[in-house]
Amino acid sequence: xxxxxxxxxxxxxxxxxxxxxxxxxxxxxxxxxxxxxxxxxxxxxxxxxxxxxxxxxxxxxxxxxxxxxxxxxxxxxxxxxxxxxxxxxxxxxxxxxxxxxxxxxxxxxxxxxxxxxxxxxxxxxxxxxxxxxxxxxxxxxxxxxxxxxxxxxxxxxxxxxxxxxxxxxxxxxxxxxxxxxxxxxxxxxxxxxxxxxxxxxxxxxxxxxxxxxxxxxxxxxxxxxxxxxxxxxxxxxxxxxxxxxxx
Numbered sequence: 105x106x107x108x109x110x111x112x113x114x115x116x117x118x119x120x121x122x123x124x125x126x127x128x129x130x131x132x133x134x135x136x137x138x139x140x141x142x143x144x145x146x147x148x149x150x151x152x153x154x155x156x157x158x159x160x161x162x163x164x165x166x167x168x169x170x171x172x173x174x175x176x177x178x179x180x181x182x183x184x185x186x187x188x189x190x191x192x193x194x195x196x197x198x199x200x201x202x203x204x205x206x207x208x209x210x211x212x213x214x215x216x217x218x219x220x221x222x223x224x225x226x227x228x229x230x231x232x233x234x235x236x237x238x239x240x241x242x243x244x245x246x247x248x249x250x251x252x253x254x255x256x257x258x259x260x261x262x263x264x265x266x267x268x269x270x271x272x273x274x275x276x277x278x279x280x281x282x283x284x285x286x287x288x289x290x291x292x293x294x295x296x297x298x299x300x301x302x303x304x305x306x307x308x309x310x311x312x313x314x315x316x317x318x319x320x321x322x323x324x325x326x327x328x329x330x331x332x333x334x335x336x337x338x339x340x341x342x343x344x345x346x347x348x349x350x351x
Contacts, residue, residue, distance in 0.1 A: 105333040107286045112333065112344045114282050115290055115302045121275040126299050128268045137257035144253060148246045155239040162236050165229035172225050176218040183211040286333065286342075293341055302342040305334075307350040313339035326351050 107115075186208050195201050279287055294301030303312030308322055315338045317325065325345065328334055334343040345351070 105285060105289065106329070106331045107283050107333050109330050109345070111282055111286060112302075112342075113346065114278060115286060115342065116304055116344050116346075117278050118275060118282060118287070118290065119294075119300065119302045121271055121278060122294065122299065122301075124271050125268060125275070128264050128271065132261060132264045132268075135257055135260050137253050137260065140253045141250060141257060144246060144250045148243065148250055151239060151243045151246055155236065155243055158232055158235040158239055162229060162232035165225055165232055169222065169225045169229055172218060172222045176215060176222060179211055179215045179218060183208055183215060186211065289333070290342060297339065297341055300341060302344055303336065303339070305343050305345050305349040305351075307348065310336040310338060310341070310343060312336055312341040312343075315339075322351070325349075 186204055189195055190201070190204055190208065195204055282290075290301040292301070297312070300312050303310050305311075305317075305325070309316045313336060315336075317337075321337055325334060325343070330345075334345070335341065336343045
């Protein structure tokens with residue numbers, strides 16, 4: 105393949121722009137905010153799960169407290185009715201009076217036991233409420249961090265995308281001035297060679313594979329016509345000659 109030396113030099117410009125696009129893509133993918141958001145999101149999910157558990161516990165203890173208070177109220181009402189019967193004098197039989205007094209005493213003990221249960225449930229509910237409040241604050245704090253990191257990532261991404269768009273347009277202009285067959289070969293080699301399809305020959309060294317040409321290869325390059333499209337014998341990339349090739 106043949107191409108004017110100036111076209112081959114422009115191919116190096118295309119390569120430089122392609123490398124710039126690769127760098128921008130790598131920077132976009134490697135933004136520190138990505139890892140930060142991932143870590144914070146995992147932390148947020150954990151805190152939300154704990155909050156759900158705490159909220160469920162608070163709800164369960166609330167129902168438990170209501171039930172315990174209802175039990176206390178039922179015993180209290182029954183004891184009040186028994187006391188009213190006792191105080192009214194309607195019960196005159198000594199046996200019935202003794203039975204009624206025993207029941208009042210038993211209800212008083214039962215009421216005391218139930219009130220202790222209410223207090224214990226109330227303490228557990230208060231602890232659950234404090235846990236809910238604490239976890240709610242934590243979730244809000246972590247969410248704020250996620251939002252901040254997301255905003256920073258989006259800003260950085262927009263800046264990189266804008267720069268990539270500019271470079272892409274410049275690449276289109278420069279590539280448009282390179283012969284189609286030469287550009288096609290370059291694109292093919294760039295895909296095969298890790299993003300580098302053309303390399304400058306600088307001081308007898310291929311800047312693609314970083315290897316110095318041997319004397320036979322140098323002589324072949326010297327003997328080649330100026331418009332000959334050369335390939336590096338080591339990496340097979342297009343080898344572009346410049347004034348600094350050291351020939």
